[in-house]
Amino acid sequence: MSTINFAAREINCKIVYYGPGMSGKTTNLKHVFSKVPGHLRGEMVSLATEDERTLFFDFLPLDLGSVQGFKTRFHLYTVPGQVFYNASRKLILRGVDGIVFVADSAPNRLRANAESMRNLRENLQEHGIDVRDVPIVLQINKRDLPDALPTSMIRAVIDPKQELQMFEAMSDKGVGVFETLKTVSRLVLERLSQNK
Amino acid sequence: MIEPTLALYGDAFERVDQHIQELLETTGVRYGLLVDRKGFVLSHKEALWAPRPPALDSVATLVASNAAATAALANMLGERTFSEQIHQGENGTLYVESVGTDSLLTLIFDASVPLGKVKVYAKKTITQIAAILDELKDLPPVQLNDDFSQGAASLLDDLLG
Numbered sequence: 001m002s003t004i005n006f007a008a009r010e011i012n013c014k015i016v017y018y019g020p021g022m023s024g025k026t027t028n029l030k031h032v033f034s035k036v037p038g039h040l041r042g043e044m045v046s047l048a049t050e051d052e053r054t055l056f057f058d059f060l061p062l063d064l065g066s067v068q069g070f071k072t073r074f075h076l077y078t079v080p081g082q083v084f085y086n087a088s089r090k091l092i093l094r095g096v097d098g099i100v101f102v103a104d105s106a107p108n109r110l111r112a113n114a115e116s117m118r119n120l121r122e123n124l125q126e127h128g129i130d131v132r133d134v135p136i137v138l139q140i141n142k143r144d145l146p147d148a149l150p151t152s153m154i155r156a157v158i159d160p161k162q163e164l165q166m167f168e169a170m171s172d173k174g175v176g177v178f179e180t181l182k183t184v185s186r187l188v189l190e191r192l193s194q195n196k
Numbered sequence: 197m198i199e200p201t202l203a204l205y206g207d208a209f210e211r212v213d214q215h216i217q218e219l220l221e222t223t224g225v226r227y228g229l230l231v232d233r234k235g236f237v238l239s240h241k242e243a244l245w246a247p248r249p250p251a252l253d254s255v256a257t258l259v260a261s262n263a264a265a266t267a268a269l270a271n272m273l274g275e276r277t278f279s280e281q282i283h284q285g286e287n288g289t290l291y292v293e294s295v296g297t298d299s300l301l302t303l304i305f306d307a308s309v310p311l312g313k314v315k316v317y318a319k320k321t322i323t324q325i326a327a328i329l330d331e332l333k334d335l336p337p338v339q340l341n342d343d344f345s346q347g348a349a350s351l352l353d354d355l356l357g
Contacts, residue, residue: 012236040355042253056261059235061253064355067347068340075235075257091264095234178356185352193345 010071013188014095015181018120019102020112021053021081024141024171028102029060029076031177036062054080057092064185074185081116090123098188099136100180102171103158105148110157117158135187138166139180144173208328209239215328216241216301219321223314225305226288230325232299235260249304259292259302282311293318296326 017025026046033044042061049055057077064072079089101120103113121131138159140151151168159166165183169176216228216239226246230239235257242249249255267277283290291303291314301322303314 012234014234036355043251045254045257056265059254059257062355064348065351067351068344070344072348072351075253087268088265091261091268094264182352182356185356186349189348189352190345193340193342 010073011067011192012073012075013097013185013192014075014077015098015100015184015188016092016096017076017078017100017102018089018093018116019081019141020104020109020116021083023081023102023104023109023113023116024169025078025081025102026052026054026058027171028100028139028141028169028177028180029058029078031171031174032062032076032181033060035174035178039063040065053082054078055085056080056088072189074188076181083115083119086119086123089119090126093120093123093127096134097191098184099134100139100184101136101158101164102139102141102169103154105140105142105145105151105154107147107149110149110154113154114157135184135191136164137180137184137187138164139169139171139176140166141169141171141176143168143175144170208332211328212239212325213241215321215324219303219317223303223305223317224309225303225314227302227304229256229259229302230295230299231256231259231302233260233263238299255302255304259290259300263292263294263300284311289314291315291318293322295322296329299329301325 017028019025029044033041040063045059047054047056047058057079060076062074062076064074066072077092079092099120101117124131124134138155140154142148151166155162155166167176167180167183169180171177212230216230219225220228220241220243225243227242227249228240229237229252232238237252237256240252263281266281270276270278277294279294281292288304288306289311291311293301295301301318303318305314
């Protein structure tokens, strides 16, 4: 649930990028950071290891502007994708308003995609919420890999019922990054005005 | 809803602001923030003489994540949570203490300010703020209408193209 601060007339929403290790979550945020004009974004905070693998999270605040007198902001987070960082991954999911699941197109990462999605469901459940209660958008990343699997195959594994909106992306080139973010933001805002 | 929502507004907000301001004046603390456990700044005050603070969003996010991480650690040790954290550097101190269950009072001050004094006064402020936050729980939730959704969508178009 979003934090609404009436005095400062601010609405804050939290969006988390989830997915297996090395699927491109941080790259997504870096692209947003590099393209959004400076006065609309804050500083990007990265807690990463020396080889730039996310250790705890990356964080980027974005200003949408004022809607009906409410200053509306998004806080974007990524989680560490590696399997053994689940404790910190779970912490970052606290209070989430929207999720982008970044899946990897490489054939040898198909199982990792599936495991990460299952892990997401488990972690949400531990926080006491149903997957259906949070807007989730799928991003199938690294479409430019020569041996990239067909999107239908990846989707069959992580979203067999085809309930989620899906985008193809090449996050290192910026393709699909904004489309994904825009969709998840819109879903979060819609939910906000429905007062759910 | 995963994490309880805090909506701080109007009269309550001003009272919280006032308490933090008073705390700053009596103790000589540089910056005082009330941060919710999700990492959003609910209220902040800085001493008039203090230099420009670091990016507050970043501070709030890191303080909240740190609190979340140490709470997980507390659970492993059989505690519900650690209510108080002090990070002491060479030139300054970061002092974080829980206010009720949903928010954290964060105080940043330099080496000239005695920690003991800050702790004593902070506890008093926390009791006052916690009482205000408790009152807020009974208020009705915020209603936003469809116009809000449309307005926000068009801003999204502007921002993300």
